[in-house]
Amino acid sequence: MEPLRFIAEDGARADPFPLSPEELTRGYREVVRARVFDERALTLQRQGKLSVYPPYKGQEAAQVGAALALDPGDWLVPSYRETAAALACGLSMSQAILYWRADPAGWRYPDDLRVLPFYIPIATQLLHAVGVASAGRYQGEDWVALTFIGDGGSSEGDFHEALNFAAVFQAPMVMVVQNNGWAISVPTEKQMRNPRIADRAAGYGIPGVVVDGNDLAAVWHVTREAVARARAGEGPTLIEAVTYRVGPHTSSDDPGRYRSADAGAAWLARDPVSRLRAALEGLGVWDDAREEALRAEIAEEFAAAVREADAAPEPEPQQIVEQVFETMTPDARAAWEVLRRG
């Protein structure tokens, strides 16, 4: 299987092309929004205003393309890498900042947002996505659950169990593997013998698709088809989005310790953002003025988000023992009093 692609590296569009110019423009806005958030978040982290932050530079199209394929009412079940997908699903920038600031104020998302919190223990979210997907059927809902995992995570047992459960129960779930070449320092070739992760779908009796993860049109298209199949009761799909982790694993990581400085140089030419812009320009619907206006708008959104996040109340020690059970236990109550006194 060769990765499906609709936008060439120079921005040339395949014919037929799956997205309307309006959709492509919307996708571009979200991709730029994601890029700007990521770059500025990393800066905030360097200034000590975020805790550990996992950047996703180079993977914006894989995340945003998949997220845009969801309808309102669908669910996102992300790993730590998917801030871009969460933003595209409606998580506000200020909430995302507070989340990565590790501030309790950021960890309660709005009640109407069907986005689960970021998951740290690798691959554990996948099983939850299957359960969330199935839960709709019992409630007369036709929602779909979209979940993400990395190439490294595909080695975990939960990856297998989730695909098997989803297949057996024909759960309306779509799983996107962002094959970004690295699991911290371990390259994909040390992770698996067959580098085509989508091939594994056959083993579960479900469709597997491989797509150029740096091509927003391709990711959006295959995810949209998978979501439609899921909603129609035709079961789950495994999508492998081939992409590249351009930056460090997290803000604490130094890739210089395990890969050469020019590793992945070829991927810079495949940058999802500039490729998309070239496609829009080819359509005649984008120019420097629009670009400038968009960048200014997003810069203001980010600045406002920082102001909002900075205005959040300071975390208080007793919050540590709150929200363990619905009703506080006597032990927790005693601890709460101790912590409140500081």
Next chain:
Amino acid sequence: MADAPDTRPMTLVQAVNDALDVALSQDPRVLLFGEDVGMGGVFRVSDGLQGKHGEARVFDTPLAEAGIVGYGIGLALAGMRPVAEIQFAGFLYPALDQVLSHLGRYRHRTRGRFTVPMVIRAPYGGGVHTPEQHADSPEAVLTQAPGVKVVIPSDPMRAKGLLLAAIEDPDPVFFLEAIKLYRSVKAEVPSGHYTLELGRARVARAGDAATLVTYGGMVEVCLKAAEVAAREGVELEVIDLETLAPFDAATVMASVEKTGRAVVVYEARKIGGFGAEVAARIAEETVWSLQAPVLRVAGWDAPYPPFSAIEHHYRPDARRVLEAVRKVLAA
């Protein structure tokens, strides 16, 4: 006849089945699933429930414990009330990642936005000559998971009321059922719906000479020991914890303050077992009322033996409990 209590004699298996039936009947969000659950389960706990409530609500899963627990967490996050069965507590270990990493953390990490009202049932413990691995008692591991309740009933009537309370609880509950008790006792169980409060220990037998603190399959062992002691004029108080987490310290301390002597009885491996927590709490909170050191009677520091002929030397019995009682009374 209107005054006749509406009860029926039931084994613990039947009482759990009855509780599940009531829960499935009254709440459409309740789902029951696990390995072989559809045909009734290896202990026949879910007998007849698939036929009555349908294959969508009572169903078999693939044979994967992490999958069972993780799938259930997802169902609970999105509005269902899953009741998962792990076939034996000794086969829970593949699911421990889901239990320790997620089950009890969701309310905390989303500050109450998402909760996991899920019950995980598992038969546990020894005494019936099961093969290797089948007799484990991993309750202490589970009490190390914050945000998870751990309930272990000791008789059919209490099992039904506690299980219904667990299913209706807004937080995740582990519900361990002593295999030894599954069919060994029959007791009157009220029909229909009733609940017993979680988080409360109970005085299973009142006495003043010493306190036996125990739970689950060891309650009958301690009651037997208390009967024997009573014949010699020694009245032992037996506290049945029922809920290990959250721990009802008040009931335990009230008893120990009264008797001044405590023996903690559990069948899991002694070191790091839940009885160690009980003993530590007694030391922290009421050491001044103690007339003797707190003793523990528990499984030996070895794997639960798969050797049928000598298995009964592992699991505490009334004789070992009484030996410890004699020691604390002599002190």
